[in-house]
Amino acid sequence: MDTIASLFSFITTPVSWIIVQFHKVYGALFGDDSGWAWGLSIVSLVVLIRICLIPLFVKQIKSTRNMQVLQPKMKAIQERYKNDKQRQSEEMMKLYKETGTNPLSSCLPILAQSPFFFALYHVLSSIASGKKIGAINQDLLDSARQAHIFGAPLAAKFTDSAEKVASLNASLTDVRVVTALMIVLMSASQFFTQRQLMTKNVDLTVKTPYMQQQKMLMYIFPVIFAVMGINFPVGVLVYWLTTNVWTMGQQMYVINQNPTPGSKAQDAYLQRVLKSVTSHGQVRGRTRRKMVKAIVAKGPDRNDIERKFITGLAKLGLAAQEDGTVLKSDTAAAEAEGAAHKRQQPKRQTKAKRQTAATAGGAKDTERGTAGSKTSLQKQDASQDDKPKSPGKPASGSSRQAKSGQRKGPQRPKHPSKK
Template sequence: MDTIASLFSFITTPVSWVIVQFHKVYGALFGDDSGWAWGLSIVSLVVLIRICLIPLFVKQIKSTRNMQVLQPKMKAIQERYKNDKQRQSEEMMKLYKETGTNPLSSCLPILAQSPFFFALYHVLSSIASGKKIGAINQDLLNSAREAHIFGAPLAAKFTDSVEKVTALDASLTDVRIVTAIMIVLMSASQFFTQRQLMTKNVDLTVKTPYMQQQKMLMYIFPVIFAVMGINFPVGVLVYWLTTNVWTMGQQMYVINQNPTPGSKAQDAYLQRVLKSVTSHGEVRGRTRRKMVKAIVAKGSDRNDIERKFITGLGKLGLAAQEDGSVAKSETATAEAEGGQAHKRQQPKRQTKAKRQTTGATAGGAKEAEPAAAGSKTSLQKKDAPQDDQPKSAGKPASGSSRQAKSGQRKGPQRPKHPSKK
């Protein structure tokens, strides 16, 4: 352990120094040996690290947006190679390479936090073992060992023995209750963060490897952290729970302010914008105008949610402008009303029994028409004058009423030439 800690001293020393600086501030308020002073120092360390990781988070958002732009192309590849999964994967990877998109970019913040997590783990493990590390001297070491959070020492673990917990002046029951609650909260916050992303901020009309990856992480990560959590000191659990809560809040803000096109979050966002336009007659807010501007620029490539928003503006007698604002437009109102009228004029689908009844009635009518036509023709023939009937030369007209012999044409025959009698 000492060898590993010495190899990573370039990480543990800065982390321990930052904790010491925060402890000086909170120690003046709560006391140097207070668990709140050390606990808030760890929370402040998390906040500082996450602020430093904001550029990576912005890069993650951009990569996510690139994935959203590629959704139609991904869907086309899926439909084209739906029977060849290997070719489908190859075409997907080719598309990622051409556009410079990395589907694994969502893991960047977690990977970037790993060194700090490792450093904090070694700092707290050294405190539990009574060893000085980095910027923590003997006085600070003794103070940290006496610090408790809800009765559990910062350096205690769920798997610690009774003797070790007693040496830290604590009860094993208190340690296990506190650590169990923190592990559950840590895993639940991890799961909720991923689930929020999958259910609200993803276009579910297109299934991609990216979505499958996110779905897998949603179930795997909470289990991993729950299993690993029993070996984490209380201080590390405070660190990880804080970073999960930060991630969850940060993601909620992004979903509410910049949702993914085609997602449920976009539908809710545009409904809020439409409600605001109804109340104030204009698009308020720079972010909202930017969103409306992007929808106008899409033109015919808008998704169903965006078309619904444009139609809603038309019902209000408004039309979205290229700069993201709205203006009164009678044309938009007419188009919205015309679309509704056309939709109302569509015939209802008949039941199978009704279609069969209608078909039988139509068939009977068709059969009745030739019969009626035949009757009409026979009546016409019956009523016709006798002079109009063709007669055979030298033979009475009654011969035409006899049936035609085999091989002869039916109906009236032409008179034979006198020389052939």
């Protein structure tokens, strides 16, 4: 711990100073020794850090989307140079440079807040040990040791012994109940954040191993947080739970306002825009106009969701403009009406339905063939009955009545010697 503290000593003092400043504000409202004063100070520290990290979060979103788009090209490079690792790496770096993509950008927010996390962890550990650190003097140290959140001290951990918890004026049951509940909430928020990203804000037209990796992380990360959480002090759990909730809300906002092209979120967003245009006759809001402008600029490269949006505007007699606005257009309405009257292709039937139809058709053909053969036989019999019977030939009925063993038809006369 001393080694880690020395590594992060450059940030331990600023973190402790920020907490102390927030504690002065909340202490005036809830009391200096109140758990709410210290807990809200930690929450405010998280909010301040995450506000400063918003530019990195924007870069993370762009990098993640670019990585999704580049997955097919990356896979092709891997297949082409699978026996030449050096050439494969060179082509990958060339692809990243051409597209302006940095694979590490998706990890920037986590890497940027890691020093603050370890600094806060060391500050709380020092409070639990009764040691002064940074801007926390002896009076603040005693106040922090007396602060409890729902009966659990800020410096207590799930794995602490009963004696250590008792030294912080708390019971082991309260500490474990509070920490277990916070660990569950922390893991659940992490899972929900990753799940809404995978189910709503992913381009459904891109099927790559990258997507499978993201699905695995959706289940692995909550487990990692749960295992690590039992060794975190209550104050650190407050910090991590707050940052997870912030990430979840921030991501929800991005999904609703700036969805990934080709995703379910984009479909829902454009449906809302279309509904607003139907009601007001125009695209309201700078963000929405920017989205429409980007769709118009794509031209024939639009995805199915974007084409459906343009068609919806045309049905309303509107045409999207290059600046993101919409104008009345009789041509667009006529084209939409003509497209609606085009003959639609019949829906392809499943294999089982085709086999059933073929079997039924074969049975009908067999019945028609049988009926036809019966009809032809009847016609032949009728034609034979209508023909005149020659006197030298016996009737067909008499031939059928001939005894068995006798030769049908006219008999040759016997030789005179055999009479």
